[in-house]
Amino acid sequence: MTEAELYSLYKGVYVPTHLHPPESLRYCEEFTFRPDDILITTYPKSSTTWMQEVVPLIVSEGDLTPVLTVPNWDRVPWLEEHRAILLNLEQRASPRVFATHFHHHMMNESYFKIKPRVLYLMRNPKDVFTSSYYYYGMASYLVKPGTQDEFMEKFLDGKITFGSWFDHVKGWINDLKGSVEKIAKFLGKSLSPDVTEKITEHCVFKNMKQNKMSSLSLVPEEYMDQKKSEFLRKGKKNHVTQLKGENKKEKPDLIYSLSYNA
Structure with missing residues (x-):
């Protein structure tokens, strides 16, 4: 299947339509942050799952119960994904822990006003490319990668989900203001x-x-x-x-x- 069939263009980048339907993106756009929220921010395939394990364990002071009983997508939900709407995040006790693949410029008005705590995790782009290549080959909601050379061209041009790795990192790390x-x-x-x-x-x-x-x-x-x-x-x-x-x-x-x- 093609990009037109599997992806939506949101704020200039592709997002998988299956995981990010319009109502989920609208929920994310209207979401209200708290100052003590913790936001794990990554480009896809940048060890996000690892941070979804580490951060809750730090917050719980080593209590393994959350990571052994709650799936990571509910324990540290993606604000832009369809599951977020179902989790009553507004009622969660602080500190709430979330994840996002959004670029810095894609964050909503509440984020820039409230300024929650952010953990930005950056991974070597060569490793991101390799991990992404195999992930695209097995995920049904992503366009098949083709050859490594073909996928490399898309990767460098930002014509994959969540756009350019370079722009993503630059936006989050190089916020001069x-x-x-x-x-x-x-x-x-x-x-x-x-x-x-x-x-x-x-x-x-x-x-x-x-x-x-x-x-x-x-x-x-x-x-x-x-x-x-x-x-x-x-x-x-x-x-x-x-x-x-x-x-x-x-x-x-x-x-x-x-x-x-x-």
Whole structure:
């Protein structure tokens, strides 16, 4: 079966229609977070199941009962999946623990207003690719992967469920404005929204590159020959080493991560 038959396009990315019917996505969009909620956030096949085991055990202080008696999809439910509607999550005692595969920009208004606690788990993309390839081959609600080379092209282009691994990681890890807010809080500084926005805008890569005081363009050529390579270049990776072959795609750089707590 094809993408058109098995997937829905939601906020710019494919989601499996069987697991994420319209009423489930609507429920997720209207869901109200609490400040002490714990949200496990991952790109698919990034060891989510492992975190769905670890976090409840930490919350229960080592009591094995929850993980031995409750399926992980109910113990740590996916907010965007059809099961969430049936679980009376609004009545659960705090701290509630949830999971999501959503990109940062896909989160609802309540998330950005309440700012629950987030655990973002990132896995090596080569391992994600391999695990995804075999998973797509056995899951009836996903488009069959074809050959590894064919699936690699889809993986790199983000034409699989939940889109691009690169965009997913960049969105959650490289939240510059959120990082400015967290750093300011850690340093004991209370910044107004206008000041936070000003700092964020100034520190965007392309703007920093134009600042001679920061680009090291004032360093004498005998130490740094920036005619050969600028110190601040593009802020992007120019290639990704493939599992097979030497195909290259330009993808966002991931080196500017500051925290896993988004």
